[in-house]
Amino acid sequence: MKTYAYFPGCSLEKMAHSYHQSALETARALGVELRELEDWNCCGATAYFHVDELLAFTLCARNLAMAEQQKLPMVAPCSGCYKNMYFTREHLAHDPDLTEHINDALAEDNLKFAGTSPVHHLIEVFVNDVGLSEIKAKVSNPLKGLKVAAYYGCQILRPRKHAKENVEQPRFFEDLVAACGATPVDYPLRLTCCGGALIITNREAALSLVRNLLESAVRAKASVIVTACPLCQVNLECYQKQVNREFGTNLNVPVMYFTQLMGLALGIPPKKLGIGSELVAVMPAIEQARQAEPAPVAT
Amino acid sequence: MNPSTTETVQSPVPPPDNGVSFVEEISHLLYASKGNPINTCIQCGTCSATCPVASGGFMDNSPRRIIALIRAGFKDAVLKANTYWYCASCYQCTVRCPRNIDIAELMYGLKRYSVWRATGQEDLIGPTFTETFVKMILRTGRSYEPVLATTYLFTYGLPEMIQEAQTATTLMIKGRLPLLPARIKRLDNFKRMIKHIIPMGDKE
Numbered sequence: 289m290k291t292y293a294y295f296p297g298c299s300l301e302k303m304a305h306s307y308h309q310s311a312l313e314t315a316r317a318l319g320v321e322l323r324e325l326e327d328w329n330c331c332g333a334t335a336y337f338h339v340d341e342l343l344a345f346t347l348c349a350r351n352l353a354m355a356e357q358q359k360l361p362m363v364a365p366c367s368g369c370y371k372n373m374y375f376t377r378e379h380l381a382h383d384p385d386l387t388e389h390i391n392d393a394l395a396e397d398n399l400k401f402a403g404t405s406p407v408h409h410l411i412e413v414f415v416n417d418v419g420l421s422e423i424k425a426k427v428s429n430p431l432k433g434l435k436v437a438a439y440y441g442c443q444i445l446r447p448r449k450h451a452k453e454n455v456e457q458p459r460f461f462e463d464l465v466a467a468c469g470a471t472p473v474d475y476p477l478r479l480t481c482c483g484g485a486l487i488i489t490n491r492e493a494a495l496s497l498v499r500n501l502l503e504s505a506v507r508a509k510a511s512v513i514v515t516a517c518p519l520c521q522v523n524l525e526c527y528q529k530q531v532n533r534e535f536g537t538n539l540n541v542p543v544m545y546f547t548q549l550m551g552l553a554l555g556i557p558p559k560k561l562g563i564g565s566e567l568v569a570v571m572p573a574i575e576q577a578r579q580a581e582p583a584p585v586a587t
Numbered sequence: 588m589n590p591s592t593t594e595t596v597q598s599p600v601p602p603p604d605n606g607v608s609f610v611e612e613i614s615h616l617l618y619a620s621k622g623n624p625i626n627t628c629i630q631c632g633t634c635s636a637t638c639p640v641a642s643g644g645f646m647d648n649s650p651r652r653i654i655a656l657i658r659a660g661f662k663d664a665v666l667k668a669n670t671y672w673y674c675a676s677c678y679q680c681t682v683r684c685p686r687n688i689d690i691a692e693l694m695y696g697l698k699r700y701s702v703w704r705a706t707g708q709e710d711l712i713g714p715t716f717t718e719t720f721v722k723m724i725l726r727t728g729r730s731y732e733p734v735l736a737t738t739y740l741f742t743y744g745l746p747e748m749i750q751e752a753q754t755a756t757t758l759m760i761k762g763r764l765p766l767l768p769a770r771i772k773r774l775d776n777f778k779r780m781i782k783h784i785i786p787m788g789d790k791e
Binding site for chain 2: 299302303304305328329330332340341342346347350398442443450480485490492497526564565566567
């Protein structure tokens, strides 16, 4: 069994609790142990990097040092947390003076950063470490006929341009959706920003980005959007009413986490995946797809 | 783009006594970035075209224009621009820049530069939101959404406010809003750790 130091991040405590639940359930079903870091602290989100990099790095380094203590690679389900941890580790690894300075501060909590724990996003763990063929083999309830818009968001890929990632034309999310038996749709805005924290700091701009994205997915006949980030989920789902009011649209698309989609395909009951806490119900779309598919012919 | 912003462009600021010009100061903000320095910019405008916020017409100065203003030494215009506060950090500009400049990182750098000098436009929510968020983390080690709402709700009109309240109520019913702030256990150690990095008073 593969074990990871699991950094849930603040959103998953409440707002995205269903992501937390479904991450744990899906991981268990795939033989992955997510061991939650004890006493983790906020990664600083984007706000901290707006004020002071040194302190922002220190906040992340504390979490990384705790994962190192456990001798485990770190996994973050939130794209923002992931990006912050990933780059903190990168920066510190290349800057011994910075590391020394931060380690002085970490000593107050009896911790030390050495850079020994790599950082992964949860979707990477499933796609790369578990593997699509392994997932496919464990799918007991293929989501046949379900048209899914896989939404990558920004922070998983683009910041890692220098790491020789395919940041412009990735396919892994669509492949994961296909591994669950569902049909990924092609839509132009699958990699475009949802507005992120602008939903608070520039509502007008963010709502327009959300609207473009939702319309792009709906035009491609997606009946559900799947995300890998709690902020993307909230922006795309919880602000649909505001978008409709602002732009006179009539959008009503369910937005779920990829772990919920995987969980359903793996035969985990919806309730255990936190399905039911969303504002636009997910299950009708799932049921509709199931009923539209012709029943399998017994042979 | 808003044409009135051209009026806010005064004159280039002469280099200060310490001999470090504005463009050098800003270039230094990117010292740790893997990309090229901003003086390698060819003003092609790919950043502005690829930016979902700028191309939506929401920025008073596009990223390309901000870089031009920096290089020409228009410090006041840069510090009064909303460009970097309206940057969603999506990194599309960084990925597409043909000169390999880390523009998203530059936007972070400009936010820090203006936060410490308190030079931003007064009606921007970004700096207030940032301040509230940071203070909250330093107090408890964790984020707590309801506190953040106070930073922007006052800027809303009544219809937006009502809609926001409706969404919040539904989220509350669905169990997605925390009633009490979370805090980390080793908070004393955490606060001492922070004091190592930035000196803070004991009062909240």
